[in-house]
Amino acid sequence: MDAYITLDIGGTNIRCALFLDVQDEPVDYRKIDTVAEGQTPIMRVISAIKEIWPAKHKVKGICAAVPGSVNVKTGTVLLAPNIAGWKNVEFAWIIKDEFQVPVFVNNDARLAAIGEWKKGAGIGHENLLYFTISTGLGGGAIVHNRVLEGDLGIATESGHITLDDEGPLCGCGKIGHLEAFSSGTGIENFVKAQLTSGVDSTLRGLDDIRASEIALAAREADALAVAAYNRAGYYLGIGIANYLHIFNPTCVIFGGGVTQSSDLWMLEFNRSLEAHVLNPLYLENLEIKMAELGDNVGLVGANEYLKEMLNRIS
Numbered sequence: 438m439d440a441y442i443t444l445d446i447g448g449t450n451i452r453c454a455l456f457l458d459v460q461d462e463p464v465d466y467r468k469i470d471t472v473a474e475g476q477t478p479i480m481r482v483i484s485a486i487k488e489i490w491p492a493k494h495k496v497k498g499i500c501a502a503v504p505g506s507v508n509v510k511t512g513t514v515l516l517a518p519n520i521a522g523w524k525n526v527e528f529a530w531i532i533k534d535e536f537q538v539p540v541f542v543n544n545d546a547r548l549a550a551i552g553e554w555k556k557g558a559g560i561g562h563e564n565l566l567y568f569t570i571s572t573g574l575g576g577g578a579i580v581h582n583r584v585l586e587g588d589l590g591i592a593t594e595s596g597h598i599t600l601d602d603e604g605p606l607c608g609c610g611k612i613g614h615l616e617a618f619s620s621g622t623g624i625e626n627f628v629k630a631q632l633t634s635g636v637d638s639t640l641r642g643l644d645d646i647r648a649s650e651i652a653l654a655a656r657e658a659d660a661l662a663v664a665a666y667n668r669a670g671y672y673l674g675i676g677i678a679n680y681l682h683i684f685n686p687t688c689v690i691f692g693g694g695v696t697q698s699s700d701l702w703m704l705e706f707n708r709s710l711e712a713h714v715l716n717p718l719y720l721e722n723l724e725i726k727m728a729e730l731g732d733n734v735g736l737v738g739a740n741e742y743l744k745e746m747l748n749r750i751s
Contacts, residue, residue, distance in 0.1 A: 440494035443739035444501040448519030453485040454736040500743035502545035502735040509590030550577025552738025557729040562688040571693035574616040618672035621648035652698040670702030674709025681719040692728030
C-alpha cells in the first residue's frame, strides 16, 4: 500500500504524520521539538521523517506545512519568522536529496484551508476562505475548486491587508495590518498599550498578559478586556468584508486559538461585517463556520495537497 508523509512545522514543535492510500486519518504520528541542542531545525525535520518512515509501505512523497512565505515552484522557504535561520531555505531540495522521493512545501494556513475544504467544515463548497487567527493571522482561498497560490505561491497573506496606515505596528514590521488588530498578539498589544496609558483593569499587575487571560477577564466583565475583543471583532469584520468583495465565497471558516474566544468577538464581528459589505447579497448565501479538524488540519491538508501534486506530475 502506498504511503504519504506530511509535516506541520512550527517554531516550537514539528508534527509528522504517516497516511496510507485509503486512510483519511494518519496511521502513525510523531511530535518532536523544533529546536534541540546540536541540531538545526532542518535536521530535526529529517529526524521526524526517519522516525515515522514505514517498513512495509512505499512512500510516494513528502509534504510540509510551514508558517511563512514559500516559493511553491522551487520548494524554497523564503521566510519563516518563528523558525531560527529559515530564510531562503531550499527545503524541498534538501529533503528530496535525503529521502529520494518527491517533496512539496507550502504555507501552513493554505494547507489548512485545503484540509477544511476537503475533509472538514468546507466540504461541498467550491469557493471558500479560511482564516487562522492565533499569534498571527493567516489564511487560504479556494476558488472554483482550486487552491489560490499566485505566481510564486505567496498569495493570500490574509493578515497583511492594511486597514489603517496610522494604526498599530504589525509583527511583519508594517503598520495597520488586519493581523495587528485582530490576532491574539494584536489583542494583547492593545491591552498592554491601554494599561501603559493608565486605563484601569483587573489585568494590571500581571507579568505577561496573554490573549487567554484577557478572554477570562472579558468573561468577568472587565471593561478593557471586553473592549479589546470588541475591537478585534470590529476590524475583523472590515477585513472579511474586503475579502468578500474580492472572492464572493459561499463559506468563511475560522480556525486558530482565538476562535476559542469567538463568543467574545463574534457579535461585534457580525455587526461590522454587515455594516461594511457593499451589498447584502454578499452575505445572502454565506456560511460562517468554525474549523472542524483541530490540530490535525495542516497534516490532513498537506496530505490532500501532496496527492494532488503527485497526480499532476505522474
